[in-house]
């Protein structure tokens with residue numbers, strides 16, 4: 202397979218995911234498009250440095266993030282301050298005996314069947330409502346399928362922080378989804 | 394063989410579901426979930442939760458078609474052998 206073909210088959214399928222990632226970083230569709238274009242151009246030029254069979258998606262995300270950071274050097278100082286503040290909360294890690302689920306929802310429906318009744322749009326909207334750090338980690342893991350180590354590298358945080366953000370972020374998401382399901386009538390909290 | 398108590402198994406539950414545990418710990422969580430009636434429902438609940446997220450992932454925004462074709466053109470120009 203030549204260079205063009207392998208790029209077509211390994212990198213291009215991630216275009217949608219890279220676009221979503223860029224959209225999240227830049228906050229505007231126009232900026233995201235420029236960012237994605239630049240990302241794929243750089244990726245293509247650096248394709249010889251990519252190890253075939255490794256995870257092209259996280260490699261592309263990393264390039265995208267670097268392009269974004271370079272473009273935004275001026276605002277960087279402010280972003281790092283925010284990130285440091287968030288990281289401080291995380292360093293405590295998980296406490297022994299922390300429960301992985303949102304208890305109220307779990308008690309209501311131990312098999313979690315109500316999750317299946319929530320429409321995709323409702324789930325995606327609920328994820329958007331999570332605090333930024335939890336949201337980004339949950340998206341990269343549960344929606345984009347990245348491994349912990351890939352997320353850690355991308356967000357520049359320790360793997361332990363990825364674990365604790367996922368643990369707590371998911372529990373919080375269960376709470377948001379449960380409330381959504383209650384509001385929209387999928388879940389009836391009063392026994393019939 | 395590694396054995397887990399309830400606290401250990403539950404604290405590793407997401408790592409287990411995400412396929413992030415080494416074989417020994419994977420086996421320890423799997424075994425605990427098989428034999429412990431108290432913990433098994435947590436596994437089911439979290440699986441249903443993650444199934445719903447994975448399903449919803451397909452409903453995410455896609456890249457605009459115009460961007461897709463612009464990038465295809467760009468790569469074609471970039472990858473074309475230099476004209477003689």
Ligand SMILES: [Zn+2]
Nearest residue numbers: 399429431432
């Ligand atoms: Zn147990």
